[in-house]
């Protein structure tokens with residue numbers, strides 16, 4: 001295919017504005033798949049993704065379309081993940097494109113992630129084609145949305161495509177716009193190879209597979225290639241593109257998008273953002289923008305049955321084959337035994353991994369409350385990065401501490417500005433700016449990531465009746481007065497329940513946590529004191545009183561089915577219990593810290 005007939009583009013949108021549905025329509029109209037093959041929402045093909053209705057892993061598909069001029073065009077649609085956790089992947093996918101379709105919901109208008117994604121696209125100098133979707137909705141107001149796109153983003157929206165991915169209106173116009181407005185890729189087959197890795201996945205037959213965009217040069221099977229960030233070399237065995245199932249081809253040329261596989265066994269060898277070149281005639285300069293992914297959120301994962309430790313290890317290793325962003329290392333807790341401290345890109349990523357471990361690998365796990373990484377500057381000049389609150393050194397050894405902050409952008413209707421400000425301040429947010437857009441307001445705050453993890457977004461959503469949209473990006477570390485809050489059960493400290501909190505919040509958090517735990521920890525044969533402590537100082541105390549009745553005392557007569565049901569229920573409840581010293585602690589307790597404020 002002549003490069004002048006190639007178009008590489010992404011679709012960017014706020015969650016639920018219709019990105020996947022539009023992608024489906026584009027695939028359908030190019031006849032890339034027969035109707036029978038056309039499964040609903042092909043691009044979101046992981047089960048979990050479908051259930052949660054969000055795009056997690058980027059997918060790519062090559063479409064062939066006959067333009068008005070009678071020529072066949074190769075359109076490479078590069079899907080981008082739609083969640084803030086995966087911002088870096090979005091950025092790499094965009095770097096592989098010349099253009100982007102900006103999809104905005106005709107009823108909801110511009111939202112926080114619309115903006116975040118547009119800014120990323122503009123950073124990569126992409127040609128942006130505004131598309132106003134869902135015009136079939138009774139509440140659709142395309143004119144108003146056009147105005148928002150112009151006022152807020154500063155893009156000319158006079159020629160925005162009005163479309164309904166549901167009815168199919170406007171889809172043909174999208175093709176014309178892609179062909180007419182998005183520039184064809186430049187690049188030269190005879191230059192030294194320069195290809196960008198923008199995604200990777202693990203195939204049990206072929207090993208690790210890299211999604212790539214060739215900028216300069218060309219690739220053929222048998223070539224010896226080199227990863228520029230690590231120097232790792234390998235031989236190419238397979239080359240191809242996605243339709244969306246993989247189709248092998250003989251070569252990939254400058255300007256094209258596709259995949260390569262070779263003697264690579266682990267996705268860790270394929271770093272998203274890295275540049276690939278040839279061993280024989282390497283390029284001098286890597287493509288810009290590469291950085292390693294760093295997990296932002298950590299938690300402890302422990303098998304309820306300690307005999308499952310090795311199975312958990314195997315499962316994590318398997319998941320990691322496909323997910324280079326997942327990190328883990330063995331950890332021991334006095335309370336929970338042997339487990340792993342695992343690092344994730346964000347809360348959604350954490351949720352997805354936990355769910356897959358339980359669902360696909362049949363593991364029963366105790367998860368500790370998520371934590372961020374604190375920078376602890378010790379009095380001896382050492383700096384520690386602490387991801388597990390239990391590992392915080394004693395206060396006497398700490399000179400000062402720093403915690404990660406994010407720049408949070410919130411868009412809400414005018415009526416809720418006060419509420420958002422209140423929540424943000426409560427969450428130790430520092431006000432940055434406020435702008436009026438249409439009948440809404442865009443607020444920017446610097447907020448500790450720790451507070452975002454707790455319940456910032458939930459609170460935001462509930463107090464604004466779901467109208468607030470949020471996007472955030474990491475904004476560096478700042479000094480903060482932080483302390484470790486410990487919990488003692490029956491006089492014994494439970495390391496897995498320790499958290500790091502701001503000094504001003506420590507007292508009330510400790511009290512609330514003790515109250516909450518009192519409700520969660522079931523009564524046992526003896527009295528259980530629950531204490532919250534900072535260092536040696538006890539700041540709260542509650543007591544779970546001893547059990548008086550056993551579960552069966554409710555059963556009168558000989559109703560055996562009811563009796564069995566009660567025992568079953570009790571067993572069910574027990575599954576998620578972990579004996580900590582002499583106390584049975586349910587999973588919920590380890591998450592209780594997230595539920596207090």
Ligand SMILES: Nc1nc2c(ncn2[C@@H]2O[C@H](COP(=O)(O)OP(=O)(O)OP(=O)(O)O)[C@@H](O)[C@H]2O)c(=O)[nH]1
Pocket residue numbers: 013014015016017018019020021022044053054055081082133134135136137163164165166167
């Ligand atoms: N009425 C109407 N509904 C639509 C239209 N396009 C998409 N939807 C619906 O809007 C919802 C979200 O659409 P998706 O395509 O899953 O949205 P998305 O942007 O891909 O969402 P993420 O994958 O989470 O980023 C789905 O229930 C769609 O059926 C449209 O043109 N009209």
